[in-house]
Amino acid sequence: MHRITIVTDAWHPQVNGVVRSIENTILHLSDLGADVRLITPSGFRSIPCPTYPEIRLSVTTYGKVAAALERCRPSFVHIATEGPLGLLARRWCLKNGRPFTTCYHTRFPEYVAARFPVPEAWLYRFVRWFHNAGAACMVATQSLEDELAARGLKRLVRWSRGIDTDRFRPREKTPEPFGLKRPLFVSIGRVAPEKNLPAFLDLDLPGSKMVVGDGPARRQLEARYPDVLFTGVKHGEDLARLFAEADVFVFPSRTDTFGNTILEALASGVPVAAYPVTGPIDILADHRQAGALDEDLRQACLRALSCAPEAARRVAETYSWEAASRQFLDNILEANDVMPRNRTGLKRVVSRVIRKRSGTAGR
Structure with missing residues (x-):
């Protein structure tokens, strides 16, 4: 079993697409042979985000985040957000020569520029610095991939989303x-x-x-x-x-x-x-x-x-969390497989995943 550690500054009690995407993906990753560990603000002291108190920003040190990562003993690291935890996890990966993947969930530059007098061009410079250090940056759609590529982001790969069609379904409407x-x-x-x-x-x-x-x-x-x-x-x-x-x-x-x-x-x-x-x-x-x-x-x-x-x-009905989770895992495996020191172990992982899928394909 391969161990994936996901580092995210967005987590419960926040209610947003980042949180839902991560939690729904995690539910299906175990079926694909993954042991997922999370590093979230719940494990650290936090303060309200200026202008958006519902979002909590972790107040911690590099040493504490590094220790949390080492306890997870990850095979792979995925950094979901560009916040305090994401920055410290990025630093740990680079310091230890560990490849990592990221995801562009949120239009970070536009949101910050709307609240503070910071030019968007400066913020996109930060976005390029953050994501281009990773082995791959996951994006949800073709139009977003095209836009970010034009802004200088590299190694963009697709990670779509899913939907629970059992819970969200047509129902009889009340008159008023x-x-x-x-x-x-x-x-x-x-x-x-x-x-x-x-x-x-x-x-x-x-x-x-x-x-x-x-x-x-x-x-x-x-x-x-x-x-x-x-x-x-x-x-x-x-x-x-x-x-x-x-x-x-x-x-x-x-x-x-x-x-x-x-x-x-x-x-x-x-x-x-x-x-x-x-x-x-x-x-x-x-x-x-x-x-x-x-x-x-x-x-x-x-x-x-x-x-x-x-x-x-x-x-x-053309979207499912199972398919999106497989896409997420494939992105991680392919991104890490370009690193020579991980090549042998990753081939074994890929083989196990393929065998597992073959064994369940007809069910």
């Missing part, structure tokens, strides 16, 4: 959920400036609007839009039922690198309205009956009303 008139337009996710929610909430649309989630902008937006229902964070079956109640799922963000909630909506049989940007365009561009993309978000919302729930569901 929460007393709201239909059609019901819903946005689900972090209630934060980078999600561009006013672009949705300002629209003149028939029926009602609902926002599910929490974040630093919630109080301000609730006061500004008294006719919109803000439900706060929902989990599990409660969340799945809310997805299924929507007539249209509205995704107003222009800065997400994928958009896991898009898949959750599609799996629920709910068409999606979004801008034609990275994430939505990769998922929906070839599936016009499952949603609508338009620079005029109002037009996208209105067109999505006539899209087919069955088409939305069919798109979601």
